[in-house]
Amino acid sequence: MKLYLPQQFDGNESFCLILLGITAVITFMLPPRFPMIVATAFFSIGLGIAMYVDFHLGIPPIDLYRINDRDQYELFDLILFITYSAYSYIYVYFLDKWKLRGMSISLYVLAWTFAGIVLEAFAVHFHVYTYKGWSLAYSFLFYIAALMVTLYIYFLMKRTYQQTKRDSSKDWT
Amino acid sequence: MVITVIWGAALFLLLSFAVTKRGLHLFEGIIIWVFLLFIENNVLWLVCMNAKLIEMTKQELDFVALDALRSVIVPLLTILFLEKVSIRERKSGQVRDWIGIVFLLFGIEYAADFLGLLQHISTWQWWWSFSWWAAFVLLSYAMHRLIRRIAKKDVRI
Secondary structure, three states: OOOOOOOOOOHHHHHHHHHHHHHHHHHHOOOOOOOHHHHHHHHHHHHHHHHHHHHHHHOOOOOOEOOOOOOOOOOHHHHHHHHHHHHHHHHHHHHHHHHHHHOHHHHHHHHHHHHHHHHHHHHHHHHOOOEEEOOHHHHHHHHHHHHHHHHHHHHHHHHHHHHHOOOOOOOOO | HHHHHHHHHHHHHHHHHHHHHOOHHHHHHHHHHHHHHHHHHHHHHHHHHHHHOOOEEHHHEEEEHHHHHHHHHHHHHHHHHHHHHOOOHHHHHHHHHHHHHHHHHHHHHHHHHHHHOOOOOOOOOHHHHHHHHHHHHHHHHHHHHHHHHHEEEEEEE
8 A cells, every 4th residue: 555656757747746835835925814723724725625526536436537647546646635725725815905896806806716626737837737537617616616605605704704713813804 | 305405404493593592792702603613614615625525525415415514514513502501600501512513523423424415434433533523623612711801891791
C-alpha cells in the first residue's frame, strides 16, 4: 500500500507545482485578516469540497475523469487538493475585504466561477485532468455550486463568530 | 433497498445532530469533519485503488449508499464520540466510550461488507480493520484537542 510517485515528471506535475507555488505565495503575502480558527476553517472548506467531489466522481464506478498519470492515488493528487484549499481561502478573503453586498456578490461568484473554469481548462491542457465523460460545462455547474456553498458558510461563520467571540479576541467586521 | 436504509439512517442522524444541543463549536465541527473525510478517504483510496485489499462495489446505487457511510455516518458518530468524551469526568466512562466507538466503526465496516457495499479480499485480517479504526479514533481525538486549543483563543466554547 503506497502513494505512487508520477510515472513521468512532465506537464501535469509542473502545472501542479506551479499552481501550488502561486497560491502559496498569494496566501502568505496577504495580510492576516481572519482569526486563526476562522482561517483554518476556510482552508478546510476548499479541501473538503475538492476532495469529496474527486473521491466520488474520479473513481469507479462513476469514474468521470482521471487525475494526473494513473487511475490510482498518487502524490500529485494530494498536492492538487492543497491548492483548492488556498483557492477557497483567497475567494473568501477578497469577498470579506471588499465588503461586497447585493448584486456585486453574484458577479463576484460568477467571476470566480470563470476563473475556476479557465484554471481547469489549463489543467486539462496539461493532462492534470483527463476527462472520461466529464466536460467543462459540468465544471461550470460544480464551481458555481461550490462557491455558493462556500459563500453560505462564510456568512454563517461570520455570524457565529460575532455571537461567540471572546472580548479579548480579534475583531472581524 | 440498501441505499434507502443507509441514507435514511444518515439523514436521520444528520437531522438529530442539527436539532440537538452541541458541545462542539461550528468552526471545530467544520475542521474536524473535513479532517475525518481527509484521512478516511485517503486511506480508503490507498487500500482500495492502490493496494486492492478491499474492493468497492461496482453498482452505482450501492456506491452512493457507501458514500452515506463514509461521508455522513462515520464522521458524525466520531464527532458525537468526541463531544461525549470531552465532557466525561470519570476515566472508566471515557474508556467505555473509546472501546465502544472503535467497535462501532469496526462493525459498520463489516456491515458494509455484509451488505455488498465493499468486499475484503480473502487474505484480509480482521485486526487490520480494528487497528485502522483505533488509529482513526486516536487521530480524531488528537486533532480535536489541537483544534479546541486554537479555537479557545478566539471563541467561547
